[in-house]
Amino acid sequence: MIRVALIDDHPALVAGLTAVLRAEPGILPVGTASDPAEVEHLLYRTQPDLVLLDYHLPRSDGLRICRRIKSHVPAPKVLIYSAYADAWLGFAARAAGADGVASKAAPARELYELIRRVARGESVLPPVSAEHFHEAAGRLDEEDLPLLGLLIDGTSPHDIAEALRIDRASLTGRIDRVLGRLRVDVAAPTG
């Protein structure tokens, strides 16, 4: 049984997802959170095997939350769920430590399949291309490029801190900054 927690702020989508996941044998939705502040509590309470994480959340973004979820021990698998699931989001998700990216436009069967593969331990992220590094280099400060390389490589925060000789607290800040620059913007109201 794969225990799945949902983090999404759209009631309609949460309701639909819960119904669809519950209908599928072998997958069990165990809880939902709609606010970034509820995430810790959700993980602690439900101990999921996998988190289906909305990319566009109010007051935060999926990449940073993904990073936070991944710092738990043991960390659940994270599948980033977005309406804009393209190769670039795959790259950004990889930097955030996610295990996969699922499109909100995908039919239910594809979603089941992705959840099963990720739960088995497969990575379903698109392959990294030089093009992505090129784009990322345009968005980041030069000093952050080695950090991005280590993140993409999947190095643990402990090893990154050691390799770059910085303490864990400032590393977290720098990772958040890198992830903030990699994010994909959608129509946001300004006021």
Add this chain to the structure above:
Amino acid sequence: MRPTGDRWIVLWVMTRVAAIAMAVALLIAHRVTAFDAALGWFVVTYGGLSILAVMRAPRLVRRPGAWLLDCVVGLVLIWISGDWRSPFYLFALTALAPPVAMLPYRQAVASGAAFTLAFIGVALLTGLDPWTLKSTVSLETLATHLALPGVVTFGLAYAADVMRRLEAEQERAQELAVEAERRRIAWELHDSAKQRLHAAHLVLSSLEPSDVLELALEQLRGATADMETSIAELRSPLEGRPLSAALRDRAAELAALEGGVSVAVEGEAPRLPTVAASHAYRILAEAMTNAVRHAGAREVRVTLATAADGGLHAIVADDGRGLPSHIRPGANGIRTMRSRAFAIGGRLTIGSGSDPGTRVRLDVPSPTREGVPA
């Protein structure tokens, strides 16, 4: 709210009618010349015709030729009346009102000064001898006659200036409000309607497959795609700024971000529909970014102009490495620029400029000529 032009016309008509009445009353009360009756008929006829002409064709109020004619007629009337303390003084003064209300502040003040000088000239021709002004009354009358044009000028020009600013401010506030509303609608579509479509699609897709179900899913996917297009169109990067201002802001931002790079935007862009202006902005901003980020340019020059048909003619030229010999297969940037240009009926030419360097040329037709939806 009525356009301010109308208010000026109403004000002008009222003062002119009052001035005509006063001139006629003074002519009746005092014998001024041997041909008072003719003068009276002339001022009534000319004044009446000028009012009718302006009411029939309000743009006359904006014609410098009409202003000049009217001022000259007024001053000539004073001269003919033979005395600078003329019954036609107020009438002549009404001729000064339109130019000082329409012109920018400095020019208005200059017109007022010119009128006063012309009046001094007429006064000297009609027996004003500054050295023999005997009584205080005469002196005071002269002072009043010389000061009145100044008072009228400053008062009207100041009021007109304030009203022009107010109108510009209102227009800008309105543009910003429209922009905010568009963003709000875009966000609502994205945040609510599209999520519901996704949810419906997801739930339906979990059912047993059938032809009918596939049809419904197809429709849902179509609706999502439509919504995506609407959201993209509603989101304008201009945020209420004119295209040239938005590009200047972006240029300054880019120069500050990269350091040691000069990005200059010259000229003004014509007014385009929001969608066209948004796409033009994104195309030109992308060209600027490419020049700085990928071609290693030190100097980027953006030239904006209005084409012969009223459309946009823009060139982004840089001194960078030029285009790579083959475009990288994943180079989305240029492909997106082309598809944006296509979407607004524009033409995009990317080629080598001065050696080395790249020259990007964008022509967007005027919406009225080419039927691009506004």
